[in-house]
Every structure is written in C-alpha cells, then in structure tokens.
Amino acid sequence: MARAATTTDAFNAVAEPRRRQILDVLAGGERPVNDLVALLGVTQPLVSKHLRVLREVGLVDVREAGRQRVYGLNSRPLKSIHDWVKTYEASWSERFARLDGVLEELKQQAVAGQEHTEDGGDDHDE
Amino acid sequence: MARAATTTDAFNAVAEPRRRQILDVLAGGERPVNDLVALLGVTQPLVSKHLRVLREVGLVDVREAGRQRVYGLNSRPLKSIHDWVKTYEASWSERFARLDGVLEELKQQAVAGQEHTEDGGDDHDE
DNA sequence: GTTACATATGCCGATATTGGTATATGATGA
C-alpha cells in the first residue's frame, strides 16, 4: 500500500503547502485560475491540478464566468481539522503544560501505589 | 518530484489517520510501544515506524524504562496547524458565512463601480 | 552465557504523488 490519496480528506489535501497557499489566496475572495497562476508563480497545469484536489475534498467551489473558471473558498471541510487539533490546544499552552506535568506526577504516584499491574493488562483487552 | 516527506512538518505527519490515532491515545498519558500495538491492533513494526515519524517532527518524546520505550505526547508542533486553520474558523460558521456572503456582494458592487481594472495587472509583477 | 522479551530497522511490492511538457476541450472574437 502507498500513502493515502490526497483526495481522501482535508487533512491530506492540506498537507501540501501550495494548496494551503491557494486557500489563503481564495480566503481573500474568488479568483480565476490565471490569477492564481500569477500570484503563486507556478505553471497553469499545476494550479489546475491542485485545484482539482481541493475541489474533490470540497474545499473550493467553481463558478463559470465566460471562458474563465472562478474558484472560491469553501472552508467547511477545514472544520474537521480544527475540531481535531482543538482538543490539543490546552496542552501546548505553557500554563496547561505545567498543570499537565503535575497531573502526570500524580498519576505516576498512583501507579506506584499499585505497582503490580505494571505489566499492562489494564482493561483494554484486545 | 514526489510528495513531501511525512517528516517534513506536522501537517504531513498528521495526515495519516493511524498517526492521529496514536496521538489521541498518548493524549491520555504515556504508553510503551506494545500498549499502542494492542490498542491500535496493528503490527509492532508498523507502530514503531509511525512513532519514528512522529518523533522526527517532534510530536512525541521517548523515555527509556528498562527494556521498554515509553512514548509521550508533545503537542507543540500541532500549534502551527491550529494557527493556520484558526484563521478560517469564522468562515465555516453559518452566521459568519452569511456575513461573508454580504461582504462578497459589497465587494462585487465596488468592483462593478470601477469596472476597468478588471484585467488584473494589479501590482504583484513577476 | 543463553533464552526470552521489547523495540527498531532492513528490504520488498504496490501505489499515487508533484511537477514538467504537450495537447485536448471549450468559449470568445474576428
């Protein structure tokens, strides 16, 4: 097996910096492909390919305007990422990290009190 | 060129669901490798490989305890992800999305008012 | 010292990526 497809979910789509850049631009408003080409300074086919990935995970919408295709941001799929990282928000804050350390020590002490289940057969079974 | 290495940054490391799962487990406290093997239900070498990636981007720390290697969470690198998605938070909220739509319309009208710089040679030059 | 346990690393196959260049598709204008 290989790595999960970039079109699997927002996590994979957004792992590519160029695609984040595109979203950052679109956050400022809709743009036709050629605008993105000029702004990012990469070839047009490459931009189209990145846009395709973003479209497949629902991060951008297309609107046809004459012979142009105007792309717009749809940030909803980013919410899943936000929801996931948010749960870790507390732990990288200095204050919470300290509290976390204290909790960790307390837990260690509690375990030391038992000291014979150290082998791990806790209760998660298989 | 191929896809960026998974060890490039937190974005790439975390795109793999199994690695997110590992972080989720470690969020509940330190764990030796075998615990993760049992909890995730995958082979030990695979867990070790995922842990290596997480270690290389600084998302986990290792502590040696006898013949066990106890892994712990270090969520700091996740902050970069949070910082990036956070800027989009407003736009997936229903209320803000509506406001956004209004702003978009206003912007369109403003552009319609100028109507001759439509060609785009703004000022980003090459 | 030898055996058992815990973890890491090596090699392999299959896959899908990024970026490039060339070309197809499709709409507009002469």
Added chain:
DNA sequence: TCATCATATACCAATATCGGCATATGTAAC
C-alpha cells in the same frame, strides 16, 4: 470558419509512502 484565450487533462520521471515479513539491537531473567 478560423484564430485566440482560459482551463483541463494525458503522459512521463522520480520519489517516498504504507504495510508485510524477517531480522538486528538491546535489556532483563534464568
């Protein structure tokens, strides 16, 4: 109709992945 502009797609090379299995490394126990 024919040329031009805007975008998408096809094909290619190079790469690094994930997962599997076998094995190396290293610690503890007998």
